[in-house]
Amino acid sequence: MVTQRLRKEADAIWRRIFEHPFVVRLYRGDLPIEKFKFYVLQDFNYLVGLTRALSVIASKAEYPIMAEILELAREEITTEMKNYEELLSRLGFTLEDAIKTEPTLVNSAYMDFMLSTAYKGRWVEGLTALLPCFWSYAEIAEYHKDALKNNENEIYREWAQVYLSDEYLGLVKRLRELIDRNPGDYERMKRIFITGSKFELAFWEMAWRGRDVF
Secondary structure, eight states, X not given: OHHHHHHHHTHHHHHHHHTOHHHHHHHHTOSOHHHHHHHHHHHHHHHHHHXXXXXXXXXXXXXXXXXXXXXXXXXXXXXXXXXXXXHHHHTTXXXXXXXXXXXXXXXXXXXXXXXXXXXXXXXXXXXXXXXXXXXXXXXXXXXTHHHHHXXXXXXXXXXXXXXXXXXXXXXXXXXXXXXXXXXXXXXXXXXXXHHHHHHHHHHHHHHHHTSOOO
């Protein structure tokens, strides 16, 4: 399957993500809360950008693939975005606080990469740009699930458990299947997937520093 090949190509990057201090301490439960708050505000804005990209990708596909992608976008809104709205409140933020948050350069560049790939490439290339985000969160949760069992921070634990849920894993599975059934030029897809994976790593580093990495 093409997605499995892509995953192997980016393995060295993903392993750095799994062992990143932000990720490790988040799943362990001792990440400083201010770092998490910074991450959540940035990630909320990123998820809005990701959902916009899904809408663009859907517009380029023929029916019934268009309907499948729109359904993925709907599930993204209900699975992650709704959870984030509740999370913002628990962290003392309003939805308006999140909307007014200025994206960092890393965040802006990542969203621009997704949208430009969606607009310029075939729909399957657009999905490939989004795949590292969806898929890596599921693998991160699986990799650190033992640490999560001993995580005494309720907010962190509940946030992470979303990515172990049947709903989320089903979403990732369907996204991979769409790509596997409709592969494009492999070398181009590999470049897109690796770039998306690098942006994922950069996003975690940005969250750890609490500012841009530049």
